[in-house]
Amino acid sequence: MSDEPNRGAPDRAIGNARPEESGDPWTRLPSMVPGAASAAIPTLTSGAAPARGTTAGRVRTVTEPTAGGPVGPAGSAGPADGPSVPTGRTVAPSPLDPGATLDPHAIHRTLREKFPLTYDPLLRAWVLSRYADVATALTDARFTHGHRPGDPPCSRAHIDVDMAELRSVTERTAYVLARRIAERPQADLVADFCHWLPAGTVAAAVGVPYRDMMRLVRGRAAGALAGECGGQIAVREKALASFLGNVLADPDQVAALRDAPTGLVARAWTESLRRDPPVQIAVRRTRSEVPVSGGIIPAGASVALLVGSAGRDPERFHDPDRFDPFRGDPGQLTYGSGFCPAVLLAGLEAEYALRALFSAMPRLRLADGFRPDSTGLITRAPRSLIVRPGG
Numbered sequence: 001m002s003d004e005p006n007r008g009a010p011d012r013a014i015g016n017a018r019p020e021e022s023g024d025p026w027t028r029l030p031s032m033v034p035g036a037a038s039a040a041i042p043t044l045t046s047g048a049a050p051a052r053g054t055t056a057g058r059v060r061t062v063t064e065p066t067a068g069g070p071v072g073p074a075g076s077a078g079p080a081d082g083p084s085v086p087t088g089r090t091v092a093p094s095p096l097d098p099g100a101t102l103d104p105h106a107i108h109r110t111l112r113e114k115f116p117l118t119y120d121p122l123l124r125a126w127v128l129s130r131y132a133d134v135a136t137a138l139t140d141a142r143f144t145h146g147h148r149p150g151d152p153p154c155s156r157a158h159i160d161v162d163m164a165e166l167r168s169v170t171e172r173t174a175y176v177l178a179r180r181i182a183e184r185p186q187a188d189l190v191a192d193f194c195h196w197l198p199a200g201t202v203a204a205a206v207g208v209p210y211r212d213m214m215r216l217v218r219g220r221a222a223g224a225l226a227g228e229c230g231g232q233i234a235v236r237e238k239a240l241a242s243f244l245g246n247v248l249a250d251p252d253q254v255a256a257l258r259d260a261p262t263g264l265v266a267r268a269w270t271e272s273l274r275r276d277p278p279v280q281i282a283v284r285r286t287r288s289e290v291p292v293s294g295g296i297i298p299a300g301a302s303v304a305l306l307v308g309s310a311g312r313d314p315e316r317f318h319d320p321d322r323f324d325p326f327r328g329d330p331g332q333l334t335y336g337s338g339f340c341p342a343v344l345l346a347g348l349e350a351e352y353a354l355r356a357l358f359s360a361m362p363r364l365r366l367a368d369g370f371r372p373d374s375t376g377l378i379t380r381a382p383r384s385l386i387v388r389p390g391g
Contacts, residue, residue: 092118095127095281095306101377104280105321108309117294125283125302131317133292134310137303138333143284149232150336150343163344169204170348173197174356182360182389186367189385190241193357197349198236232342236349238278238381239334243350244357245372245382246272246323248365253323258358262351268325269350273311273332275323280308280380307333308380363391 092115093107094100100107111118111129120127128134137143138151145151177196181187247253247268257268282305290297297303310333312320317329335343357364365388366372372382 091115092120092127094120094122095304096120096122096377101375102373104308104377104380105312108306108312111306112309112313115294117292117297120304123281123302123304125304126297127304127306128292129306129309129313130293131310131313131315134305134307135333136292137284137290137305138282139336140290142288142290143286143303146282146284148282148336149340150338152336152338154336154338154340166201166205166341166344167348170197170201170345171352171356173200173204174349174352175360176200178356178360184389187387187389189244189357189387190382191384193353194237194241194244194385197240197353198233198345201345201349202233232346235278235334235379236342236346238376238379239273239346240349240353241381241385242276242278242372242374243269243272244353245374245385246276247354248385248387249372250323251365253325254365256325257354260354264325265351265354266347267330269347270330270332271323271325271327272350273334274317274330275311275321276374276380277307277311277332277334278379278381279334280376281305281378282307361389364389365391 093110095104095107095111097107108129111127116128116130116133118127119125128137138145138148145153147154174197177193177200181192187193247257253268257265260268284303284305286297286299286301286303288299311317314320316331318327335346367386367388370386372385374380374382
């Protein structure tokens with residue numbers, strides 16, 4: 001990808017040519033409209049919220065009986081093949097509650113501590129929020145598996161990927177983009193860098209001309225490189241924005257990562273995926289009954305996995321709200337651990353983004369008074385990262 005032939009092209013395109021994102025590629029949520037669920041209510045028991053690490057307890061949705069349907073335990077009502085829409089109040093907060101897009105963490109905390117298993121009528125799914133339960137649902141054969149890059153089925157689908165070439169085109173693309181904004185007094189790293197690096201890397205890898213990359217790379221070109229993972233470009237864009245926001249928000253992290261070895265950058269990348277995953281909610285379905293914290297999920301039930309909540313579970317991570325690349329208990333749930341071009345590219349893009357930005361702009365910092373502000377319910381990331389390239 002050359003710097004010269006199309007100099008300034010991103011500048012003209014950023015404001016007007018940004019394509020619509022097609023949603024999350026490995027999460028398919030049910031309709032966000034209340035309606036009958038597809039699974040029966042499990043047996044409920046009354047009592048206090050279960051202690052962490054136990055499975056006994058009651059489901060946290062309080063309902064009132066509805067006409068024409070049998071009344072189940074704890075006042076639940078509905079036909080034998082599924083619960084009716086609750087007509088009373090819901091004790092547990094919903095990840096879709098007003099305000100959740102700006103700050104979901106308080107809702108996640110309440111769910112983890114008091115309602116580890118609850119039925120959400122808006123999601124039309126049972127909700128899991130604790131790390132142990134979410135991690136299990138993403139890997140256990142008792143749950144159907146969506147397409148999460150790096151999981152075993154994904155790993156077996158990819159062959160003949162030239163790692164040296166991927167590293168080369170990622171590095172080249174990052175440096176070209178960084179040089180384009182180095183002389184500006186102010187820039188938005190989301191619009192001017194994060195949006196272009198994942199797409200530009202794939203374009204360069206498959207030989208798509210730079211001027212055509214946004215028209216082609218999210219379809220044919222992406223599929224040529226990564227197959228079913230081609231749609232991960234939008235997720236990688238969000239993950240990169242959160243990563244740069246986490247690093248630049250703390251001057252100590254900037255100093256630690258400016259010339260950091262690859263291993264430390266990889267740890268910082270993992271830490272950002274834990275603290276601020278680009279995919280906040282994933283959906284799976286149970287193949288059989290599954291005991292979890294708070295009760296038993298019935299067979300054939302839709303289950304919403306709060307990946308964003310799991311990453312901040314204090315039972316799994318010490319001081320979970322803090323971004324700490326040096327933490328002794330690392331981990332993330334966005335990607336599986338197997339081989340996948342989308343996963344590899346995401347890590348390479350994080351590494352070379354830092355190296356290119358700090359190389360082209362040694363004094364790079366956030367603009368005065370600006371702090372990254374993440375938004376989104378299903379996927380989540382900062383909408384902008386306003387920086388001063390010259391310090």
